[in-house]
Amino acid sequence: MKNELTFCLWFDGQAKAAAEFYCSIFENSSITSENPFVVTFELNGRKMMGLNGGPHFKFNESVSLVVSCETQEEIDYYWAKLTDGGEESMCGWLKDKFGFSWQIVPTILASLMSDTDKAPRVMQAFSQMKKFNIQTLINA
Incomplete structure (x- = not known):
């Protein structure tokens, strides 16, 4: 480039x-x-x-970095590390101890949301979550 x-x-x-x-x-x-x-x-x-x-x-939520995770273990790891001294938010968002926003997102979310029959249930499920739970999203 x-x-x-x-x-x-x-x-x-x-x-x-x-x-x-x-x-x-x-x-x-x-x-x-x-x-x-x-x-x-x-x-x-x-x-x-x-x-x-x-x-x-100051940082605000209008800018964030997205961490795409294949497994629940990856989600759990990044969530624990980045919220240490920071704060949880909803739908996979968090702020680290410096106030910067991150989104910790399962890679499977895009395919779950592309299923028009399942998408409303998936959205309902993740709107209740702070940290994403992959199995709960799959089961929605």
Whole structure:
């Protein structure tokens, strides 16, 4: 790709701590460079930048990263790690301890939602959940 894309996350002095936290959770992740203002890191091959921009801007749910999970064990792992110090929300959404939003989503959800007969029951089931439960969605 000619013009590389990098996600930039604005922190209030916690960019390095956030990068270390995220890199500890995702495989194939590392901090690639750092200075007092910017920390660059890769999460599972995705380039990220943490900017120590100050208290002017806060994260909100309009931006999130989606983690697609094949198994319930993966969902449980990412949910536990990312909610440590953070907070749960509904329908697979959570905020980590830095206030950044994530969606922990089973990959099977798309196929369950494409079945027009089953989709309303699946939606009803997951609207009651915080963390997704794959078997409950399948059984809906």
